[in-house]
Amino acid sequence: xxxxxxxxxxxxxxxxxxxxxxxxxxxxxxxxxxxxxxxxxxxxxxxxxxxxxxxxxxxxxxxxxxxxxxxxxxxxxxxxxxxxxxxxxxxxxxxxxxxxxxxxxxxxxxxxxxxxxxxxxxxxxxxxxxxxxxxxxxxxxxxxxxxxxxxxxxxx
Numbered sequence: 744x745x746x747x748x749x750x751x752x753x754x755x756x757x758x759x760x761x762x763x764x765x766x767x768x769x770x771x772x773x774x775x776x777x778x779x780x781x782x783x784x785x786x787x788x789x790x791x792x793x794x795x796x797x798x799x800x801x802x803x804x805x806x807x808x809x810x811x812x813x814x815x816x817x818x819x820x821x822x823x824x825x826x827x828x829x830x831x832x833x834x835x836x837x838x839x840x841x842x843x844x845x846x847x848x849x850x851x852x853x854x855x856x857x858x859x860x861x862x863x864x865x866x867x868x869x870x871x872x873x874x875x876x877x878x879x880x881x882x883x884x885x886x887x888x889x890x891x892x893x894x895x896x897x898x899x
Contacts, residue, residue: 764795835874
């Protein structure tokens with residue numbers, strides 16, 4: 744939502760809108776009619792970016808400060824219910840299916856808490872080969888959009 748400026752009581756005075764503080768990935772286009780457009784592609788990850796806009800009319804500039812929060816569109820419910828590890832049990836060769844193509848991180852942890860596998864997932868479905876590890880119970884930890892879920896997996 745673009746913030747509104749109180750530029751003047753007189754509607755015919757048009758403000759010039761500038762951005763003294765703006766993230767490097769965001770641009771401001773002042774249309775010259777008292778309106779402007781903020782647009783850009785945010786970096787991967789979750790973060791909050793401060794923005795300061797100024798509207799200049801005949802007098803002192805009016806300043807509007809706000810934050811743009813960017814991040815994952817992955818909800819906890821969607822990630823938990825649609826992240827699949829299969830087949831389970833398996834012989835060390837299995838798939839991880841995610842609800843999104845968003846970059847995710849995966850760790851496979853043994854029952855002692857040691858990380859035995861770590862990788863970045865960029866596809867909705869990834870095949871993982873752990874046929875060289877011992878039989879046992881493992882936990883597949885997937886982190887996407889600041890959310891971490893854990894799925895139990897058995898290698899026979």
